[in-house]
Amino acid sequence: MKLLIFGKSTCEICYKVKNKLEYFSQKEFPIPIEYFDVETMEGMAQSAFWGINEIPTVILLKDKTEVKRWEQTAPLFSELKTLLSTKSP
Secondary structure (H helix, E strand, O other), rough: EEEEEEOOOHHHHHHHHHHHHHHHHHHHHOOOOOEEEOOOHHHHHHHHHHHOOOOEEEEEOOEEEEEEEEOOOOOOOHHHHHHOOOOOO
């Protein structure tokens, strides 16, 4: 599983969401995180690919498939732990 975070450098909420999820990954549940600044070429390309309309947006991926999306907010740690702990058949 992996988290994708979409934001921009001038967005304070985006910065807080990114920091919160990095803390979660380091202290609570290790999960790879990729951050995309929507004002860069790579960020714009990834935003278009994933259909990002709002920032911040956080996407939880499993095997390159979207499991859950949060727009304009960060996921709760408890919700993330549940989603990450769930084993699919």
